[in-house]
Amino acid sequence: MRPTSLDCYIYLRKSRSDIEEEKKALSEGYTYDVLERHRSQLLDLAKNEEHNIIDIYEEVVSGEYLIDRPQIQRVLKLVEQGHCDAVLVMDLDRLGRGDMFDMGSIYRAFQYSDTLIITPTEVIDPSTDGAELLFGVKSILGREELKSITKRMQRGRHASAKEGKSISKKPPYGYLRDENLKLYPDPKTAWVIKHIFNRVIEGAGRQQIAQELDSMGVVPPMGEGLWCPSTISSMIKNEAYIGNIVWQKTKYTKRGGKYQQERLPREQWKISENAHEPLIPEEFFKRANESYSGRWRPPTKESSELSNPLAGVLVCKLCNRAIRRFPRKNRPNASLRCTYPGCKGKQKGTTFDLVEETIIDALKQTTNQYELKDDTDNNHYENTINIKEQAIKKYNSELKETKEQRNKLHDFLEKGIYDVDTFKERNQVLSRRIKKIEDQLDQIEQEIEEEKIHQKQKREVIPRLKSVLDAYRQTEEIREKNRLLKTVLEKVTYFRDPSWTNQGQFEIKLHLRIK
Structure with a gap:
């Protein structure tokens, strides 16, 4: 089934045969505009499939290589930055018929950004093996050249991040991303993030929050299945929710033919503050993370007999830690008190x-x-x-x-x-x-x-x-x-x-x- 309702660019380019056909028509006394014809066909396609046309790019100069064609360069740059869902062209070869290097550049731009190529007869998803074969770049581009291109893309990503733009594959749950790669609250899911942080501050655990969201019928970030406690954990630690863009948190090192991931200390992270509208006040974020890291399991092992019906329920108002129950010898009633040293002299127990x-x-x-x-x-x-x-x-x-x-x-x-x-x-x-x-x-x-x-x-x-x-x-x-x-x-x-x-x-x- 062909996709519908996508944000698309239209790219138009004449082939050598088109130019010859136009010259022939002119010599016979009538005009024949190939780009006009193709534009009309692609606009009809967009209308029938309810695509939104962001812009139309027409290549007015002829050139075999990408370097000679400024419009395709603009389109590829926008594709790499994730500005569209698809590009409409008459045929795949309209994007380029240059050497393998050019075709590899075109392929990677669409593959890395998960952008579709749509023609009147087919839809090409560059993430599939068939598309890779179609482009003819499999095992052709050298490792060093690929590494060089990847580094350039990374530099571009880092430059975008410094400008406060979202460079992740998908925007964080609770946000949407505009055409400038800036995050803004998602009306459908932003409330879920606020709910999660409030529940953590109130003392709820990640397993409990996940179960509550499932019972409320809230769809998880993956779009199906159940909420995972690990998802709650990652959300609580994600600084995007206080308006920050964070990157370079990990470093990859190749050892023994395999890449190993190393988490860098916070001092080495790259952070762009106040990059977008926060969903959570910074104070809430700190409180939630303190509450999350300060959580501890019930004060009894599964094999032990529970003696306190208030275990895991009663907490100190000052430190938010558990109030513990202590039996007293020769007295009928047990006592309750906070055992945290910081509350000594500020809080006392009772019966x-x-x-x-x-x-x-x-x-x-x-x-x-x-x-x-x-x-x-x-x-x-x-x-x-x-x-x-x-x-x-x-x-x-x-x-x-x-x-x-x-x-x-x-x-x-x-x-x-x-x-x-x-x-x-x-x-x-x-x-x-x-x-x-x-x-x-x-x-x-x-x-x-x-x-x-x-x-x-x-x-x-x-x-x-x-x-x-x-x-x-x-x-x-x-x-x-x-x-x-x-x-x-x-x-x-x-x-x-x-x-x-x-x-x-x-x-x-x-x-x-x-x-």
Whole structure:
């Protein structure tokens, strides 16, 4: 199946036979413009397959080699920089019929940037073995020449990175990339990145976050399957989300015929700061990474008997580390306290039973508050959805009308109402308008989806809280109590000032998994 709706350049070039045919037509008393004919055919192709024509490049000079043809040089440079999805040509040999060096340069430009070559009869994907054979460059270009070309491309990539441009094969999840290789937030996925960082700051682990995203129906970066904990880890460490472009983090050394990768220290990284709009404030980024690196597993081995139902739930308000439970000899009640040296003299413990009872009472109060708010929230939800659905109808109507206007441009060009320059100008204006409308539609649809997920979660809050409270009272199993609390609580922060003398005088704050 042929691809559709791609951003494309059109490249036109006369062959020697075309020039001879034009001369013959002229000698017989009529004109025959090959480029005009080819342009019309490729524009019809673009119209039928709904491609967006970014620009049209016509080679007005004849030349066997790339160095003699400035327009193909411009096209290849734009292709290498990733400015388009495909190039439309009448035939593959229109791109070049020079020596193997030229053909190798053309092939690599399209291969490295994953750009398609589309003709009226075929679609060539340079990443396939067949395309490599078609270009005839397999095992022909010398290793040193290939290395030289690769180095030049790397220098170009590094120069682009210094300018704050994204040089990765794909933009980071949560971002899109414009024609200048600058990143900007993706309306469909930017909220996911913010959600991940918030959850990490709240104390959630990567496995837990991955499972939550799967349960919410969020599609992972690969486009299919399930979220991987390692993906969450890499996102938390990715400085692109605070507006930085980072490159040269690794070095490759060839040893024994194989390349070995070595991670460089941060001092040797190349960083372009404030390169694009950040999704996460720098302070959030630091807090998330501190929380992530500071996470530790439950304070008991799988083979050990859990003795604290608050394990992995209760944390110190000052250091965010676990509050530990300590049995006391000759006393019926265990104590709780933070063992981090930095909190010594700033925080003191209290009786375990008092804290446990306070947490259960706080969950009861939370349940009552949700029951009181339920009716009001339902009315707000219905009004919000109705407003957004009306906006979608409006934008869909605008989108249909604008696409129809863009389709008419081809008719105006064919009838001579527009010349090529006017066509290109109007096409670019309408394409930008279509892109803007589509982005607005995507954003509103994402907001509706988020609102529905949020409403669903809220509807589940009350029965879940009641179920946990009932089950907690009925069971004596410590591990089961711990599991129940973790189904509704991310964590509970604890603080008790050293000057407070009453055992029951302390502060706790619940951080619910369900909002």
